[in-house]
Amino acid sequence: MLAEITLQIPEILYQRLVNTARATQRPLEEIILHALQVGSPPVWDDVPEEFQADLAALDKLDDNTLWQIVHSCKTAANMERYNILLEGNSNGTLTEAERLELMALRHEADLFMLRKAQAAVLLRWRGYSVPTP
Structure with missing residues (x-):
């Protein structure tokens, strides 16, 4: 589907843009579309589909909310429980309920990190200097 503006x-x-089109022997429209794609907000379609809706929603957030996401941290209790379950998993001592809990925590941790990364990239695209951890 195409939109015309x-x-x-x-x-x-x-x-x-015209000079670039001539120099590369490509249509002007192709050059303009490429410039828009390169200069557009970062995409999220290279992450697993299960996380894409959450990351797509970040595009609509204001800068302050994105900064809150960038600076957010997991609680020590969450990290401790995750590490205990990881250790139990490597030892083969997890119950089925603990295995399911570990899977849920892993999914939650993956989403947490992806949201932080996407928020940082969006802020950089919006012109902010975002320090890397």
Whole structure:
């Protein structure tokens, strides 16, 4: 599905796009679409499908909320329980209920880290300097 828009751009930018199209012997429309794709907010479609809706929702958040996500931390209690279950899993001593709990915590941890990473990338794209941990 395609959407059509009319857009007024500065002449100098238009000339750069035209020059690039000529130099690369590609249609102007292709050059403009490429520039939009490269300059668009980062995508989330390279992550597992189960996390995509959560990451897509981040696009709609304001900067302050994204900063809160970037700076969020898991609680010590959550991390301790996760580590206990991981150890039990490696020892082969988990019950079925604990195995399910470990899977749920792993899913939760994966989503947590993906949200933090996507929020940081979105903030960088929006022009902020986001320190790396």
